[in-house]
Amino acid sequence: MNLTIPDGQFVVIVGLSGAGKSTLLRCINRLVEPTEGQILADGVDITRLGEAELRAWRTKVGMIFQNFNLVNRSTVLRNVLAGRLGHTGTLRSLLGLFPRSDVELALRCLERVQLRDKAFSRADQLSGGQKQRVAIARALCQEPKILLADEPVASLDPPTSHLIMQDLKRICREDGLTVLVNLHFIDLAVEYADRIIGLRAGEVVFDGPVSDVTEKTFEEIYGCSIRPDDFRGRGDR
Amino acid sequence: MxxxxxxxxxxxxxxxxxxxxxxxxxxxxxxxxxxxxxxxxxxxxxxxxSLGRLARGVPEMGNLLIRMLPFERVDLPGGGVAWRWSNELLRQQIAFLPTVWAPLMETLRIAIVSATLGSLLAVPVALLASRNLVRYPWLYWLARGFMNLLRTIPDLVLAAVLAGAFGVGVLPGILAVTIFSFTVVAKLLSESIEAIDPGPLEAMRAVGANRLQAIAFGVVPQVLPQYIAYVLYVFEIDVRASTVLGLVGAGGIGFTLQTSLRLLNYRAAFMIILVILAVVVLIDTISSRLRERLI
Amino acid sequence: MSALARRSGTLVAALALVALYVWAIVGLELRGVNLAERWHQAAAIFRIMVTEPEWTYLWKCGSAGCVSELGQKILETLQMALVGTTIGAVLAVPFGFLAARNVAGVRGSRAGKFILNAIRAFPEVVLALMLLKAVGLGPFAGVLTMGIHSIGMLGKLYAEVVEGIDRDVLEAMAACGANRSQAIAFGILPQVLPEFASFAIYRFEINVRAAAILGMVGAGGIGTPLIFAVNNRDWGRIGVILLGIIVVVAAVDAVSSYLRRKLV
Structure with a gap:
């Protein structure tokens, strides 16, 4: 496959589970090592980065996960500060001595997801939607250029899903971030994306703006006609 | 934070x-x-x-270890000491094994009898220490307090005091391990009883059964498999406890171990320790197999 | 047929059990023992322990001021347990990780758990006897005994904690650009440390009892005066020492379970 993603675009990748969405996303920050091919960012081939360069690249790429991947027993603030790890010296971070500016940044990130007052709660005391917002704050705290979101709403109920997607879209617009989101719900994709990429068995079967999407497009992506299951349903807002 | x-x-x-x-x-x-x-x-x-004492202890430990194994001491002409493997000493060590048999069997007998007695005595107290069976709080707290009081006394301390009171021999050993088993089984059993499904118990009361009948038909079937598992488990730790009773004069293989250590017969002591380890591991394995099948 | 087989199986098992008990009881050579006489003797002794406790052992005031010999020895017992537990709790950490299936693989884990079980199977007092020969009489030998022996149980419990670690967090840490030590400090330690600490506190309860025992073979603590008192048939003092042990163990149990409830 061959994809070019311009800065500031909100891209949603849709496809059945197993279509290769997660792998595609994880190749970008090399949580999965691509076996062949090139990934170029500003002309640099990501696949050839050494370990230190890779860590530096990863600080520019925020990621949020289906299962939030927070440290449950740590405080919310500490979870968000983890986003600064790539910018902080090892010894300093092991001692927990983050610069004051980092702590301020972390609190600002929490404020943007309306969770500042939860900064000192333990992560396992939050609801699912709150956890995902903490995860967004953690990614923002990296001050990234790109944001990857792997099924960010698959563990959440429909109304919360919409809230999370709205937050994500608003914040990324404000910061001018390039965003790649994996989703398998059609309605969410159509509602929030600038551009949709359809994957099926590791191949791109659709690539275009939302306005080009028709019912036939989805039949191609899912390999059959659309069933009610493929919609997330509307949230009450 | x-x-x-x-x-x-x-x-x-x-x-x-x-x-x-x-x-x-x-x-x-x-x-x-x-x-x-x-x-x-x-x-x-x-x-x-002190780390210094620890460092000085390490060569001592090595020295002890070599005197436990069939090595012969050779005084070198220059005044040094060397150790040479000796088949003769090994033969002696193996020949020592049969003398361990009788005290070992005594140890197992103590464990079997004590585990059984302790587990039987635990039943009435465990019933009284179960909140869901006892109507009077004072009775519940009395049983619970008795259990917890006995539980605080370490097993070998109990054995030493009883050996003083009853005279040296297997009797204080059996008493000490019985009391120890009692505390373990009573605690586990009362927890199991408190966790039972209350339905059958209520059904028994509803059909007009008296307390003992209600317990026999509403409680016993629910906790019997667990109880048997606890008996096996306590037997397992009793074997471990019984091996060292002899150190305070309460019978079993520990007495043989202490004697050989006092006579500085380390090679004999080594064989006894090996036998103890082998028996403990063997009993643990058998017992945990049986317990797995039960639950 | 199967009902018959089952019945005969039960019968065989029952007969074997009866035979086992006959073997155990007959072999115990209790026949020569006059139980009634022994009981009278013991009852008299227990009466002395309860009615004539040697309170001066608990608290004695002389020209040089007041001392509590019992208090000093109990304090030493607690200190032994504290140092021994700490050593064991720290040394058990590498064992715990190396015996965990998700760190060491199935084979490594099996080998690690075998070593830990071997340590556990070794009776603590026997270990103390050997260490006493190496480092000499006194509380230091007791501390070492508890330190080594605690590794067996704590290592096994730690390994189970490590096996329950949520590894997805590590992926998130990697995605943030964290290096390995940062990922462990922020992703792994917060997950395992509270439970490690909770198990270590539980082991402290056990070690307080162990420390009381170890003195009886010469490894320091309250056991040493206890065994002397038993040998001297000093029943009043034994009564006071037992009381001291009961009170302290009960107090330690209570504090420990409170702390553990707060931790996890």
């Missing part, structure tokens, strides 16, 4: 956030930390803890 606590001027940073650390949090955490460190240092000093 303590590390995130700000220095005093940073206070505004966390203004209005519930649970935020204040400068006092940091002071308090530092004080607790310092106190703990002081407690450790004080304790280490009081218990003669």
């Amino acid at each position: 303590s590390r995130l606590a700000p220095r005093a001027p940073d206070r505004g940073l966390f203004a209005g956030i519930p649970g935020a650390p204040t400068p006092w949090t940091r002071v308090r955490n530092l004080a607790i930390g310092a106190l703990l460190v002081a407690l450790y240092l004080w304790s280490a000093q009081a218990t003669d803890f």
Whole structure:
């Protein structure tokens, strides 16, 4: 496959589970090592980065996960500060001595997801939607250029899903971030994306703006006609 | 979290956030930390803890180990000492094994009898110490208190005191291990009884059964498999406990071990330790297999 | 047929059990023992322990001020347990990780758990006897015994904690650009440390009892005066020492279970 993603675009990748969405996303920050091919960012081939360069690249790429991947027993603030790890010296971070500016940044990130007052709660005391917002704050705290979101709403109920997607879209617009989101719900994709990429068995079967999407497009992506299951349903807002 | 606590001027940073650390949090955490460190240092000093002694002990340990194994001491002409493997000593060590048989069997007998007696005695007390069966709180607390009181006395301390009171021999050993088994089984069993499904018990009461009938039909079937598992488990730890009873004069293989250590017969002591380990591991394995099948 | 087989199986098992008990009881050679006489003797002794306790052992005031010999020895017992537990709790950490299936693989884990079980199978007092020969009489030998022996149980419990670690967090840490030690400090330690600490506190309860025992073979603590008192048939003092042990163990149990409830 061959994809070019311009800065500031909100891209949603849709496809059945197993279509290769997660792998595609994880190749970008090399949580999965691509076996062949090139990934170029500003002309640099990501696949050839050494370990230190890779860590530096990863600080520019925020990621949020289906299962939030927070440290449950740590405080919310500490979870968000983890986003600064790539910018902080090892010894300093092991001692927990983050610069004051980092702590301020972390609190600002929490404020943007309306969770500042939860900064000192333990992560396992939050609801699912709150956890995902903490995860967004953690990614923002990296001050990234790109944001990857792997099924960010698959563990959440429909109304919360919409809230999370709205937050994500608003914040990324404000910061001018390039965003790649994996989703398998059609309605969410159509509602929030600038551009949709359809994957099926590791191949791109659709690539275009939302306005080009028709019912036939989805039949191609899912390999059959659309069933009610493929919609997330509307949230009450 | 303590590390995130700000220095005093940073206070505004966390203004209005519930649970935020204040400068006092940091002071308090530092004080607790310092106190703990002081407690450790004080304790280490009081218990003669020293790495130097540990370092000096290591060659001593090696020395002890070599005297446990069939090595013959050879005095070198220059005044040094060497150790040479000796088949003769090995033969002697193996020939020593049969003398361990009788005390070993005594140990197992103590464990079997004590585990059984203790488990039987545990039943009535466990019933009385179960909140869901006992109508009178004072009775419940009495049974519970009795159980917990006995539980605080370490097994070998009990054995030593009983050996003093009843005279040296297997009798104090059996008594001590019986009491120990009683505390273990009574506690586990009362917890199981408190966790039973109350339905059958209520059904028994509803059909007009008296208390004993209700227990026999409403409780016993629910906890019997667990009870048998506890008996096996306590037998397992009783074997372990019984092997050392002899050190305080309460019978079993521990007495043989102590005798050979006092006679500085380390090679014999080694064989006894091997036998103890083998028996403990064997009983553990058999018992845990049986328990797995039960539950 | 199957009902018959089952019945005969039960019968065989029952007969074997009866035979086992006959073997155990007959072999115990209790026939020569006059139980009634022994009981009278013991009852008289227990009466002395309860009615004539040697309170001066608990608290004695002389020209040089007041001392509590019992208090000093109990304190030493607690200090032994504290240092021994700490050593064991720290040394058990590498064992715990190396015996965990998700760190060491199935084979490594099996080998690690075998070593830990071997340590556990070794009776603590026997270990103390050997260490006493190496480092000499006194509390230091007791501390070492508890330190080594605690590794067996704590290592096994730690390994189970490590096996329950949520590894997805590590992926998130990697995605943030964290290096390995940062990922462990922020992703792994917060997950395992509270439970490690909770198990260590539980082991402290056990070690307080162990420390009381170890003195009886010469490894320091309250056991030493206890065994002397038993040998001297000093029943009043034994009564006071037992009381001291009961009170302290009960107090330690209570504090420990409170702390553990707060931790996890």
